[in-house]
Amino acid sequence: MYNFNHHRPGSVDEAAAALSGADDGKLLAGGMTLIATLKQRLASPSDLVDLGAIADLKGIREDGGAIVIGAMTTHATVAGDASVKAKIPALAALADGIGDAQVRNCGTIGGSIANNDPAADYPAALVGLGATVHTNKREIAADDFFTGMFETALADDEIITAVAFPVPEKAGYQKFANPASRYAIVGVMASSGPAGVRVAVTGAGPCVFRLADAEAALGGGFSADAVTNVGVAADGLNSDLHASAEYRAHLVGVMLRRAVAAAG
């Protein structure tokens, strides 16, 4: 790992100032991707702005019909939170299935979505539940946030502060996990609620995407039977040593039906 200047600001404003004052600054959230990346010398920022001491970025609250999760809230906290478990159990289960216990104790929702790994779980949650990303500058709908492989709508100096999830009437998430890392080879979040009927797929393509055919079919009745024949073509899907594009295409249909069934 190349060395860097380490900053540990106490507020979002201080963090933004430290970031804009750096030659090549990067934000450090839970570090579960970034520290491994630095160790491999795949990145060499001049400055790391550690968000771990900003109390405002941590915690979960209910606001109107939404569950609002601070950007620096860990996966373990989301998985164990009483209001998340009561209002959006599919989201608690998703958080509980990320990585391993120690990763869940460090990794954060803000860090995960800012990284936008194609196989991460949270992008499916945000798009599949119709969440809104709050930053220090604006609010971004989940549909507009994830723009490509490891790409988001965030500006270089923009900091995620929270994610607001509307409480769905029904939601289910199922993934076919890589047996070593627990990353989603394919993961599907299906929901019905104030954000409409939504189906989001992660792991299968370069970036999370919605499945319009499935949403239309579920609009006529939210049941696994309604999507028996819904599938996707393998064109454009990821192919690697874990699974071919054709296999992933098949898994999308299987995980979709399991997710809808899990939603109850």
Add this chain to the structure above:
Amino acid sequence: MPTVSMTVNGRAVTGEVEGRTLLVEFLREQLSLTGTHVGCDTSQCGACVVHVNGESVKSCSMLALQADGAGVTTIEGIAQNGELHPMQEAFREHHGLQCGFCTPGMVMSAIDLLNKNPSPDEGEIREWLEGNICRCTGYHNIVKAIQSAAANMRG
């Protein structure tokens, strides 16, 4: 160089580190607490698990400066007054180790499990150990040790 301060096994410590210094490097190289091991160095094997503010983390994937001001507990800090921690005792009793390299991380991870779930069933224990890899035992005796420790710690 930046200064880092934390409480390690109940003792206040301060040291000079680089930004890039890992927590495990600080523990092993500056504090000489070599019970915490580095196995894979990629956050997969769990040999480096310690507690930071009561939560188990992989100290190979955390900067020392991220733990500034925190309370850290390592494998050296759990025996009290010469008496092994019940989890250590259970690993010894049930032969939950062979070479012992993974053991410090296994023990620290298992203690965190019982802090959250005092009565885990076998499946929950095996699920929890996802992030701790042992290449000797096949896990059976580790699971038995944790079940035994859970029973003893519940009293």
